[in-house]
Amino acid sequence: MLEINNIHKAFHKNEVLKGVSIKVNKGDVVVILGPSGSGKTTLLRCINFLERADRGEIIFDNLRVDINTASSQDISRIRKRTAFVFQNYNLFNNKTALENVTEGLIVARKVPKFEAIEIAKRALNKVGMSDRIDYYPSKLSGGQQQRVSIARAIAVNPDVVLFDEPTSALDPELIGEVLGIMKQLASEGTAMVVVTHEMSFAQDVANHIVFMDDGVIVEEGHPKDVFSKPREERTKRFLSRILPYSDYDI
Amino acid sequence: MELNLDYLIKTFFLAITGIPTTLEITIVALLVATPISFFMAIYKIYNVKIIKQIITAYVSVIRGTPIVLQILIVYSLLPSLFNMAVKSMGWNWDVFSMNPIIYAYIVFSLNTIAGLSEVFRSALLTVNTGQLEAAHAIGMTTVQAYTRIVIPQALVVAMPNICNLTVNLIKGTSLAFMMTVKEITSIAKIEASFGYNYIESYIDIFLIYIIVCSITQLLFSLVEKHFRSYKSITKAS
Amino acid sequence: MRPFNPWFILEVISDLLPYLPVTIFMILGSVFFGSLLGFVLARAKVMGRRIPKLLADCYIATLRCTPPIVLLFIVYYGLPELLMSTIGVNINNVNKIIFVLVTFTLLFGATMSEVMRTAYESIDKGQQEAALSIGLSPYQAFYRIMLPQSVAVALPNFGNALINLMKDGSLAFTVGLIDMMGQGTLIISRNFGSYALETYIALAIIYWSLTILIEKSFGVLEMHLSKGKKSVAE
Numbered sequence: 001m002l003e004i005n006n007i008h009k010a011f012h013k014n015e016v017l018k019g020v021s022i023k024v025n026k027g028d029v030v031v032i033l034g035p036s037g038s039g040k041t042t043l044l045r046c047i048n049f050l051e052r053a054d055r056g057e058i059i060f061d062n063l064r065v066d067i068n069t070a071s072s073q074d075i076s077r078i079r080k081r082t083a084f085v086f087q088n089y090n091l092f093n094n095k096t097a098l099e100n101v102t103e104g105l106i107v108a109r110k111v112p113k114f115e116a117i118e119i120a121k122r123a124l125n126k127v128g129m130s131d132r133i134d135y136y137p138s139k140l141s142g143g144q145q146q147r148v149s150i151a152r153a154i155a156v157n158p159d160v161v162l163f164d165e166p167t168s169a170l171d172p173e174l175i176g177e178v179l180g181i182m183k184q185l186a187s188e189g190t191a192m193v194v195v196t197h198e199m200s201f202a203q204d205v206a207n208h209i210v211f212m213d214d215g216v217i218v219e220e221g222h223p224k225d226v227f228s229k230p231r232e233e234r235t236k237r238f239l240s241r242i243l244p245y246s247d248y249d250i
Numbered sequence: 251m252e253l254n255l256d257y258l259i260k261t262f263f264l265a266i267t268g269i270p271t272t273l274e275i276t277i278v279a280l281l282v283a284t285p286i287s288f289f290m291a292i293y294k295i296y297n298v299k300i301i302k303q304i305i306t307a308y309v310s311v312i313r314g315t316p317i318v319l320q321i322l323i324v325y326s327l328l329p330s331l332f333n334m335a336v337k338s339m340g341w342n343w344d345v346f347s348m349n350p351i352i353y354a355y356i357v358f359s360l361n362t363i364a365g366l367s368e369v370f371r372s373a374l375l376t377v378n379t380g381q382l383e384a385a386h387a388i389g390m391t392t393v394q395a396y397t398r399i400v401i402p403q404a405l406v407v408a409m410p411n412i413c414n415l416t417v418n419l420i421k422g423t424s425l426a427f428m429m430t431v432k433e434i435t436s437i438a439k440i441e442a443s444f445g446y447n448y449i450e451s452y453i454d455i456f457l458i459y460i461i462v463c464s465i466t467q468l469l470f471s472l473v474e475k476h477f478r479s480y481k482s483i484t485k486a487s
Numbered sequence: 488m489r490p491f492n493p494w495f496i497l498e499v500i501s502d503l504l505p506y507l508p509v510t511i512f513m514i515l516g517s518v519f520f521g522s523l524l525g526f527v528l529a530r531a532k533v534m535g536r537r538i539p540k541l542l543a544d545c546y547i548a549t550l551r552c553t554p555p556i557v558l559l560f561i562v563y564y565g566l567p568e569l570l571m572s573t574i575g576v577n578i579n580n581v582n583k584i585i586f587v588l589v590t591f592t593l594l595f596g597a598t599m600s601e602v603m604r605t606a607y608e609s610i611d612k613g614q615q616e617a618a619l620s621i622g623l624s625p626y627q628a629f630y631r632i633m634l635p636q637s638v639a640v641a642l643p644n645f646g647n648a649l650i651n652l653m654k655d656g657s658l659a660f661t662v663g664l665i666d667m668m669g670q671g672t673l674i675i676s677r678n679f680g681s682y683a684l685e686t687y688i689a690l691a692i693i694y695w696s697l698t699i700l701i702e703k704s705f706g707v708l709e710m711h712l713s714k715g716k717k718s719v720a721e
Contacts, residue, residue, distance in 0.1 A: 050616050080622045090617035094635045104621030107631060149617075156621060252572075314650075314698035315691045316657035318668075323691065326683040417552065424554035425658075435557065448564040455557050463552030 001026050001191065002160055007046055007056035007067070009039075016042045017053065018215040024160055027189045031202040031223075034212035035238060040195045043212070044162050047193070048082045049075045060159070080108065083153035087165040089145040091137040097124065097148045098133040104156045123151040127181050143174030150181055160191040167198055199242055203227055211235050258450045261441045265454050268434035269462060275351065275423045275433070276416065279358035280366075287366035291374055305367070312364035317357075317422050324357045325429045354426045358419060365415050373408035374400070406477045413470035417463050424459065434458055495685040496692070502674060503689060509666040513584060513656055517591035518649065524592060525599025532604055543600070550597035555590070555655040562590045563662045587659040591652060598648045606641035607633065639712045646705035650698050657694065667693060 002024040009017040016039045024030055032040045045051040046067075047058065053067045060081055065074045092100050101120035105111040111119070124133050127147040137145055146166060153161050163182065167175040179201055186192060186205050196202065202209060202223060209226040211219045211234075219226060219235045227243070230236045290309075293301050312320070333345040377400050385395035427436030435455055442451035528547060531539035550558075563586045570576045578585070610633055618628035660669035671690050675683045 048620055050620065076622065076624065079620060082620075084617070084620035086613060086617060088613060090611070090613035092614060092617065092632050094632070094639075103618075103631070104623070107627050108622030108624075152617075152621060310699070311691075311695055314695040316654040316694060318657055319687055319691045319694065323684065323687045326687060421552075421554040424556055435554075448560070449568060452557060452560045452564060456553060456561060459554055459557060460549060460552045464548075467552075 001061060002047075003057075003059040004043075004047060005057040005059070007043060007053045009042055009046060009051060009053045016215055017046070020212070020215070020217055022193075022210060022217075024191055024193060026191055028191050028208055029186045029206045030193045030208045030210060031206040032193065032195045032210045032212060033197075033202060033238070033242075034218075037214070038212040039215045040212050041164055044084075044164050044193065044195050047162060048079050048084055050084070080156075081159045083156055083158040083161045085146070085149055085153050085161065085163045085166050088169050089137070089142070089149045091140075091145050091149055091152070093137055096134050096136055097129060097140070097151075100137070100148055101152045101155045104152065109156065119155050120151070123155040124148065126154070126184075127151045128177070141174065142170045143177050146170065146174075146178050147181060150178070150185075154185065154190065160193060161185070163192060163194040163196065165195055165197070167196065197242070211238065213238070253453075254447055254450055257447050258454060261438055261447070261451055262454045262457065264441060265434050265438040265451075265458055268432060268437045269458065271351065271426075271431065271433040272420060272423050272462065275354045275358055275426060275431075276419050278355045279362040279419060280416065282355070282359040283362035283366045286363050287370050290363070290367040291370035309364045309367060312361055313368070317361055318425055318428070320361060321357050321425055321428055324353055324360075328353060328356065350429045350431050351426075353429050354423070354431050357429075358422065358426075361422070362415070362419055365418075366412075369408050369411040369415060370404070373404040373411070376407045377403045402477070406474070409470065409474040409477060413467060413474075416470070417466055420463060420466065421459065424455070492682065492685060495682050496689045499671075499674060499682070499686050499689040500693065503667045503670055503693060506665065506667045506670045507693075509584070509664070510653075510656065513587055513591070513659060513664075513666060514649070514653055516584075516588045517595050517652060517656070520588065520592040521595030521652075522599050524596030525603055528596060528600035529603040529607065532600070533607060547597045547600060550594060553594075555594060556658050556661060558594060559586070559590045559658055559662055562586050562593075583659075583662055583664045586662055587656070587664055591656055594655065595648065595652050598651070599645075602641050602644040602648055603637070606637040606644070609640050610636045639709075642705060642709050642712065646701060650701055653697060653701070654694070657690075 004020070004022045004024075007017050007020045008015070020039070020043055022030065022043070032043065034040050042051055046053040046056075049070070056067045058065045058067070058078060060078060063074075063077060065078065091097075092103065095103065098117065098120055101123055102113075102116040105116040105119060106113055121130070121133065124130055127150050129144060129147050129151060132140065132144065137148070140148065150161075150166075166182070167178050170178065175198070179198060182192070182194070182201065183205050194201070194206070206223050209220060209223050210217055211226065211230075211232075213234050219230060219232045226235065227239065230239055290305050293305060329345055332348075336343055336345055381399050381403065382392075382395055385399050386392070390398070423433055424435045426433050427439060430436070438451040438455045442448045528543045531543035534540070563583075566586060566589065567578050570578055614632050614636065615628050618632045619625065623631070656666075657668050659666055660672055663669070665673070667690060671686045675686050
């Protein structure tokens with residue numbers, strides 16, 4: 001469904017992505033792991049053009065976009081088929097929870113207002129925020145804000161949802177509620193690409209792990225394989241630091 | 251549009267002789283205002299009620315009225331007031347021959363006191379009270395705490411505002427000609443009235459003010475840089 | 488010293504107030520055109536393309552260093568000459584208020600551009616990214632998300648700029664405009680200079696009242712606008 005091919009991105013002289021390719025099929029839950037600075041967030045942001053890669057290609061079913069020649073219509077088309085969940089939520093401060101969710105529907109997709117409100121209410125219900133739809137973000141906890149931002153993402157019915165460290169800014173006791181929703185979405189068949197440090201999610205929910213380091217994909221595969229029998233040295237080293245009970249021959 | 255280039259250049263150098271006067275007024279106003287404003291800022295924060303109300307009213311009136319009115323009021327009030335005072339004390343002194351720059355000193359000092367006290371007050375507020383507590387905890391007196399810890403930090407925050415205030419003060423002195431003070435504007439205006447070369451005169455004045463203000467801003471940014479030097483070192487990565 | 492008559496102050500206030508509309512018209516006109524100019528300048532600085540940004544920077548820096556009275560005289564004496572020699576239009580008989588409006592539009596535009604720019608830049612860019620990521624066009628993201636939030640931030644600074652504009656505008660009488668100040672000088676000369684102090688005090692009272700009115704109104708506006716927000720101290 002979604003292919004990202006040979007993405008290169010440099011910030012000034014610093015090459016952050018050195019030719020990365022990823023494939024996402026319908027219903028996949030791809031988790032990208034790696035140390036900080038490996039380029040995982042940059043890769044995610046290149047997919048929906050929040051960052052503009054220097055070279056590469058994005059293929060969405062029959063929509064083929066070359067990064068260099070991408071027009072604003074191409075970018076818009078890609079953005080209408082994806083959704084992004086940010087580390088610090090980025091809910092629109094001047095709009096209520098409900099309005100945050102309807103915004104993309106009404107303004108970008110020209111959905112009529114009453115229909116948009118219905119869709120939004122369903123999405124907010126799904127993330128457990130039905131009782132706060134008229135609250136402004138400043139009146140919501142971090143976990144609640146992130147749940148609304150997930151509702152905002154799924155309401156537009158994207159082909160794939162991109163999660164950029166969705167729980168990293170949350171207090172520990174709030175992480176569970178957000179991960180729970182992500183698990184539920186996965187079980188319903190939503191395609192997701194997730195950058196995270198939450199290993200439990202990676203082990204239990206993902207069906208494909210991508211390990212990145214220093215701008216390249218070092219190893220990828222099914223969680224069972226990557227976590228229990230990592231092939232590369234770097235993978236082993238990373239996992240043994242992150243997973244307390246691991247035991248790899250390094 | 252024909253500009254008399256000769257006149258332009260000649261008057262430029264003539265008007266420059268007004269710069270010292272402008273700077274004099276500015277510096278006197280700042281020097282007089284700084285200690286007074288500082289104590290006004292402290293009083294306001296420490297909440298001594300009557301004084302706080304007087305200060306608030308004073309600041310409100312000065313900042314709520316155009317400076318041209320303050321100049322006109324002072325200039326129509328003070329000379330006769332001084333004259334009365336001098337006569338009643340039996341001194342034999344012609345008030346009206348006094349250098350009008352004194353009136354300029356008075357007006358601009360009063361004005362600067364109001365503005366500067368607000369700058370100091372808001373700058374002091376940005377310094378965390380924890381700083382003062384920590385200073386007391388290691389045994390400093392309040393005076394020491396203020397001079398060694400609080401004020402240096404407040405000064406960094408205040409610098410851009412002080413620069414702004416100074417530039418506005420310099421621009422404000424352009425109105426001192428109304429009190430017959432011989433600063434930049436008045437010199438050029440007088441020249442202009444000889445040959446009706448108004449445009450050239452005002453262009454000269456315009457250029458001089460740009461130069462003076464730009465240099466002032468440059469000086470301030472250097473001072474700011476010096477004060478800032480302690481700030482970024484602690485950025486861990 | 489010649490007598491000081493406090494009652495005259497009240498008398499003169501009623502002679503001055505009929506000219507308040509002139510002052511208000513001058514202010515509103517300058518605000519309107521100045522804000523347009525300010526928007527153009529702010530956009531030039533934010534968008535970052537080199538030449539427009541450079542021009543905007545130069546313009547703002549220059550006007551920041553210009554005393555209002557100097558600019559007023561340059562416009563008053565220079566504009567008719569300029570128009571006469573370039574496009575042959577004679578504006579010497581035009582209402583003085585035009586010169587005043589031009590001057591204060593130029594000045595207010597410079598101030599407003601900084602107010603707008605700092606307000607816009609204070610809004611977390613994540614807001615814009617989120618808007619783009621759900622499919623809004625850059626134009627929609629600006630008008631529906633960034634702009635409303637910028638307005639709330641800009642409001643106090645706009646209020647200050649407005650007050651400063653009103654105070655600078657009091658200089659309009661020096662080129663002969665009959666606003667409140669202009670009428671005041673007429674009254675003084677009618678009285679052969681004898682009630683100058685009272686007249687100036689009356690004017691000061693009027694201006695002070697206007698300032699307080701503006702401050703209070705903006706205070707109410709700011710409170711109304713922060714209905715959905717936590718204060719800075721959170």
